[in-house]
Amino acid sequence: MIGIIIWQALWAASIPISKLLLSYSPPVFLAGIRMASAGVLLLGYHYIIKRDKILLPRAEWLFYLQVIFFGIYIKYVLRYIGLSGMPSTKLAFMLNLTPFCVAFCSYIAFREILLRRQWIGLMIGFFGFLPLLMIHNTGNYFIGWADCAVIAEIIAHSYSVVLLRKLVREKKHSPSMTNGIRMFGGGMLALLTSTYTESTSSVHHLSYFCIWLAVLVVLSNIICHNWHLHLLKKYSATFLTFSDFLGPLFVSLYGWILFRETITWHYGISAVFVVAGLYLFYYDELRQSKKKKFVVAKIAKEDMVIPEKKPPQKEA
Numbered sequence: 001m002i003g004i005i006i007w008q009a010l011w012a013a014s015i016p017i018s019k020l021l022l023s024y025s026p027p028v029f030l031a032g033i034r035m036a037s038a039g040v041l042l043l044g045y046h047y048i049i050k051r052d053k054i055l056l057p058r059a060e061w062l063f064y065l066q067v068i069f070f071g072i073y074i075k076y077v078l079r080y081i082g083l084s085g086m087p088s089t090k091l092a093f094m095l096n097l098t099p100f101c102v103a104f105c106s107y108i109a110f111r112e113i114l115l116r117r118q119w120i121g122l123m124i125g126f127f128g129f130l131p132l133l134m135i136h137n138t139g140n141y142f143i144g145w146a147d148c149a150v151i152a153e154i155i156a157h158s159y160s161v162v163l164l165r166k167l168v169r170e171k172k173h174s175p176s177m178t179n180g181i182r183m184f185g186g187g188m189l190a191l192l193t194s195t196y197t198e199s200t201s202s203v204h205h206l207s208y209f210c211i212w213l214a215v216l217v218v219l220s221n222i223i224c225h226n227w228h229l230h231l232l233k234k235y236s237a238t239f240l241t242f243s244d245f246l247g248p249l250f251v252s253l254y255g256w257i258l259f260r261e262t263i264t265w266h267y268g269i270s271a272v273f274v275v276a277g278l279y280l281f282y283y284d285e286l287r288q289s290k291k292k293k294f295v296v297a298k299i300a301k302e303d304m305v306i307p308e309k310k311p312p313q314k315e316a
Contacts, residue, residue, distance in 0.1 A: 004235075004243050007227050012092065012250035014220035016258050017212055018080065019088040024209040026198040027080030032190030034213060035072050038221030039184025046177050063163055064181055071160025072186020077193070078153035085146030087261045092251035093270050094150050096129050098244055101158030108162075121280030125245060128273025165232050176226050183221060245274040 021030055083091050099122055143151075167178055203209060231240055249271065255261035 004231065004240070005246060007224060007231065008243060008246040009250050010219060011224040011228075012247040013254055014216055014224070015083070015092055015247075015251050016088045016254040017216045017219075019083055019255075020258065021209065021212050021216065022080060022084050024205050024212075025203045026194065027084050028077050028190055029194040029198055029203065031073075031076035031080050032187050032192075032194050034187065034217060034221065035076060035183045036187030036191060037213070038217045038225075039180050039182075039187055041217070041222065042176050042180030043184060046174070046180065060167070063167055064185070067160050067163050067167070067178075067182045068185035068189070070156040071164065072182050073189040074156040075153050075160065076186070077190055078149045078156070082146040082149035082153065085144065086150075087255060088259065089248065089252045089255045089261050089263070089267060091150060092248035093129065093267065093274075094147070095154065095247065096125055096245050096270075096274060097151065097154050098158055100126060101155055102161050105158050105162040106165075117280050117283060121277040121283075123277075124273050124280065125277030128270040128277065131269050164229065176229075179221070179225050179229065183225075245277065248274070 018030070025033075079091070103122065164178065228240070248267075252261070252263055252267060256263065
């Protein structure tokens with residue numbers, strides 16, 4: 001659990017850094033240059049240093065095409081479009097919807113059934129999300145265009161999480177190579193889209209842009225993304241995405257430091273519901289984990305029992 005908290009603290013920094021980069025660059029170009037750069041670094045590491053051959057069986061091409069399109073291209077293009085129209089703290093809290101989508105996708109793909117207490121925890125977290133829709137929207141609409149972009153991004157990301165779990169856990173693919181392929185592919189798609197929809201001449205303060213982009217790529221794409229795939233080997237996809245409820249707490253701190261974003265009562269209500277929902281969800285998984293460890297320890301103890309030797313009987 002401590003490792004998950006550290007992972008969330010590091011990953012949460014990517015949202016305010018992305019918000020800062022959006023002041024220097026248009027959103028689709030930012031998504032493309034970030035992902036393409038990270039993909040080149042990861043694939044170069046495997047090809048040059050580890051001497052791995054980057055070859056994919058034809059049977060798995062469809063998996064990679066989907067994680068490239070949904071998990072990188074759609075996800076980050078829509079995320080940056082949404083982030084350009086809302087505070088970083090609101091985006092972080094809106095991402096709390098992800099566990100609901102992942103739970104549904106995991107149920108379809110793996111038949112993972114959540115226990116009653118876990119469903120209660122998810123519902124509590126969902127109700128904590130609703131007050132956020134009432135803030136930072138222009139006009140008289142309950143849900144703004146930025147909210148719609150982020151919700152669509154969450155759906156695409158949730159679907160890609162299930163596909164990544166199949167590739168890493170079932171098909172035993174390398175987490176870093178899998179990330180490199182999908183980031184490079186998704187980044188190139190975003191750059192291609194940017195050439196037709198945006199003006200790259202609008203990128204300004206190039207030196208600051210490059211510095212913060214390098215920090216973002218190393219911190220999020222290299223460290224946190226690969227750490228996430230390693231955690232998928234140990235924890236369920238639903239639990240990892242539910243632990244994302246810890247992220248907004250860190251993002252609100254970073255947003256206050258960098259942008260002086262105000263924390264209204266809406267965020268306070270959401271935080272209370274989120275913590276309560278996370279506790280209920282984790283309670284059952286922790287109890288199941290303890291039972292498994294107890295059974296394993298009991299079996300191991302029984303296997304180690306050495307039968308007592310009876311003393312030899314004297315002949316009459």
